[in-house]
Amino acid sequence: MITLQSVSKLYVSGRGHIQALSEISFTAEEGQGIILVGRSGSGKTTLLNCIGTLEIPDSGAIFYNGTDICRLSLRRRTLFRRREMGFVFQAANLLPWLTVAENLQFPLELNGIRGKAQRGRIEELLGTFGLAGYEKALPVELSGGESQRIAFARAIAHAPAILLADEPTASLDTSTGKQLVELMITLCRTKGTTLFIATHDLELLAMADRVVTLKDGKMEQRT
Amino acid sequence: MPYRLFLLKKRICKALNKGPPIYSTMRFTFLFKIASLTLWRSWRASVVLLFMVISAVAALVFLSALAVGTNDAMIRNSTGLFSGQIAGTGIQELETHRLQIPGVKQVLIRRQLEILLGNGESLESLVLMGVDPAQEKAATAYWQKTVAGTYPATGEETIFISQDTAKRLKLAIGDTVNLLNLKGFPLKKLAVAGIFKTGISHLDQGLAFCPTQALPTGETALSVAVFLQADTPVESIVTQYRQILPLASVSAWTDFMPDLKQLIDLDSVCMAIVITLVFAIVSVGISCTFLIFTLKNLREHGIMKAMGLLPGDTALLLVTQIGLLTVFAAAIGTLAGFLTVAIFSRTGIDISAFTSHNQYFSVSGILYPRLTGLALLTPPLVAILFGMAATIWPTIYIIRKNPADILRSV
Ligand SMILES: Nc1ncnc2c1ncn2[C@@H]1O[C@H](COP(=O)(O)OP(=O)(O)OP(=O)(O)O)[C@@H](O)[C@H]1O
Numbered sequence: 001m002i003t004l005q006s007v008s009k010l011y012v013s014g015r016g017h018i019q020a021l022s023e024i025s026f027t028a029e030e031g032q033g034i035i036l037v038g039r040s041g042s043g044k045t046t047l048l049n050c051i052g053t054l055e056i057p058d059s060g061a062i063f064y065n066g067t068d069i070c071r072l073s074l075r076r077r078t079l080f081r082r083r084e085m086g087f088v089f090q091a092a093n094l095l096p097w098l099t100v101a102e103n104l105q106f107p108l109e110l111n112g113i114r115g116k117a118q119r120g121r122i123e124e125l126l127g128t129f130g131l132a133g134y135e136k137a138l139p140v141e142l143s144g145g146e147s148q149r150i151a152f153a154r155a156i157a158h159a160p161a162i163l164l165a166d167e168p169t170a171s172l173d174t175s176t177g178k179q180l181v182e183l184m185i186t187l188c189r190t191k192g193t194t195l196f197i198a199t200h201d202l203e204l205l206a207m208a209d210r211v212v213t214l215k216d217g218k219m220e221q222r223t
Numbered sequence: 224m225p226y227r228l229f230l231l232k233k234r235i236c237k238a239l240n241k242g243p244p245i246y247s248t249m250r251f252t253f254l255f256k257i258a259s260l261t262l263w264r265s266w267r268a269s270v271v272l273l274f275m276v277i278s279a280v281a282a283l284v285f286l287s288a289l290a291v292g293t294n295d296a297m298i299r300n301s302t303g304l305f306s307g308q309i310a311g312t313g314i315q316e317l318e319t320h321r322l323q324i325p326g327v328k329q330v331l332i333r334r335q336l337e338i339l340l341g342n343g344e345s346l347e348s349l350v351l352m353g354v355d356p357a358q359e360k361a362a363t364a365y366w367q368k369t370v371a372g373t374y375p376a377t378g379e380e381t382i383f384i385s386q387d388t389a390k391r392l393k394l395a396i397g398d399t400v401n402l403l404n405l406k407g408f409p410l411k412k413l414a415v416a417g418i419f420k421t422g423i424s425h426l427d428q429g430l431a432f433c434p435t436q437a438l439p440t441g442e443t444a445l446s447v448a449v450f451l452q453a454d455t456p457v458e459s460i461v462t463q464y465r466q467i468l469p470l471a472s473v474s475a476w477t478d479f480m481p482d483l484k485q486l487i488d489l490d491s492v493c494m495a496i497v498i499t500l501v502f503a504i505v506s507v508g509i510s511c512t513f514l515i516f517t518l519k520n521l522r523e524h525g526i527m528k529a530m531g532l533l534p535g536d537t538a539l540l541l542v543t544q545i546g547l548l549t550v551f552a553a554a555i556g557t558l559a560g561f562l563t564v565a566i567f568s569r570t571g572i573d574i575s576a577f578t579s580h581n582q583y584f585s586v587s588g589i590l591y592p593r594l595t596g597l598a599l600l601t602p603p604l605v606a607i608l609f610g611m612a613a614t615i616w617p618t619i620y621i622i623r624k625n626p627a628d629i630l631r632s633v
Pocket residue numbers: 011012013018019020038039040041042043044045046047631
């Protein structure tokens with residue numbers, strides 16, 4: 001269970017003060033698929049970054065399993081991400097100098113899954129995403145849809161509690177994107193992973209357990 | 224750990240509400256694999272870095288060896304002309320055989336007598352050296368500086384004079400010259416066999432040679448010139464001589480040629496400055512190239528940080544990358560330098576066109592680059608040191624940069 005309590009974030013830049021998030025509060029259950037929508041600049045990326053501990057809110061708290069993850073030290077936050085977070089970004093997620101298998105190896109190594117268990121898990125993931133036989137391919141040799149699928153596989157390889165996807169379908173065509181999101185939501189639901197997807201694509205909303213709409217950093221809730 | 228066990232452990236941690244468990248840093252073998260794969264698969268950048276370091280190291284190894292070779296040549300020329308590496312006086316005739324110790328190539332015994340040389344009305348005071356012509360020819364080079372006639376041979380009643388003396392006394396080859404003692408009393412006559420000119424004033428002024436048996440009878444002083452085998456340290460032989468012959472006065476070339484000693488010291492200082500400068504420039508180059516290389520991969524570092532790479536892991540990854548490159552390049556560079564030195568140390572480098580009027584190159588203007596341990600090891604070690612120093616800035620930059628900012632901007 002993840003609970004956000006009055007999360008606010010203010011950016012100070014050349015354009016003046018920008019209230020990227022103001023007083024965001026909601027609770028997400030295990031296995032829920034939550035879609036964040038809102039116009040460009042409404043604060044979706046900022047919210048995902050706060051949940052993912054890549055950024056620290058100015059005020060408010062984010063509780064995971066009873067711990068305020070915003071108050072953790074840098075080292076513990078990093079280790080928390082290593083253990084319980086998966087990230088998928090809009091594009092260019094994969095490490096370009098590593099093959100598909102080596103990319104998948106990364107989170108497994110970080111979590112101490114090695115040797116035979118590691119090889120087994122990589123095979124299992126490639127099978128799940130329909131990419132068996134792609135082990136030795138380099139990211140440049142993959143299509144956009146294939147690399148996003150690998151990115152998802154890498155993000156869930158270590159069975160994280162939270163999966164954060166920032167516009168994962170933006171570089172894909174509508175039907176490919178839809179298939180991918182469907183697969184993710186189903187997978188996360190069965191594994192008990194809480195999934196956050198930020199998107200512009202309103203067609204995806206029907207699949208979500210919950211939709212959070214942001215407008216100028218404020219939440220307009222509807223279920 | 225099997226994957227199911229991993230899941231179970233995770234679930235238990237969660238149930239016990241223990242918060243995120245702390246995991247140790249990344250396994251070094253995996254880190255090493257990533258570092259080397261990154262270098263291997265972005266080989267263009269790697270080759271540029273390698274090329275820079277290899278050429279710098281090779282050039283410096285060669286340069287160091289050349290400096291050593293130049294010093295060698297100057298010492299060889301200066302000591303090999305006449306004086307040897309060690310000069311001794313106050314030694315008894317019967318003791319001279321004791322100077323022949325391991326490391327000594329040849330000991331020349333010279334008897335000297337102060338006399339007046341006369342031709343008609345002209346007189347000149349000089350030191351006449353009685354020598355063993357065969358041995359002198361074997362060990363020294365001044366006899367090669369003959370400009371007319373020949374060097375005297377054993378058994379001849381002849382004399383070998385400098386061109387200056389010949390001019391002043393108006394002597395030519397075959398002329399007879401009078402030998403007088405300092406009071407002007409005639410001692411004997413010798414024929415001029417040869418005339419020499421070395422270009423070094425203390426040899427060209429006031430010195431003449433004759434075979435020992437041709438010396439006029441009288442009070443002669445004994446001096447020895449010791450020639451060492453290559454690579455024999457002169458100090459150790461001098462120390463041994465001082466133990467063997469405590470009453471004799473023994474000095475090394477560093478004492479009786481202080482000008483040459485200073486020149487060589489100056490050379491070493493210059494060399495150290497050149498090495499430091501070249502490496503300072505190369506290290507700036509390596510730093511910049513590595514910085515560009517790292518910044519080019521900024522997004523990847525952002526992704527890895529988001530996935531939970533600790534600052535220490537990031538630092539180790541970058542240090543491993545540059546370490547791999549510099550160690551490899553330093554090894555190749557040293558080898559390349561070594562081979563170049565090996566080739567030139569066989570053929571030699573002829574610089575006689577630039578040294579014909581230089582007293583430190585009076586015999587031969589050919590340099591033989593020579594590698595010493597220091598010349599071989601300093602360039603690669605300095606390269607590795609500077610390479611490591613070059614990782615500091617990019618590492619700090621990446622560690623301090625927030626992954627969210629990296630991922631937003633790239
Ligand atoms: N580092 C920053 N410094 C200053 N302002 C920032 C910074 N990051 C984001 N912002 C501002 O915060 C607001 C929210 O940005 P955010 O990226 O969260 O929007 P978004 O909903 O993800 O937009 P998009 O759909 O275009 O990705 C925007 O107005 C943006 O300009």
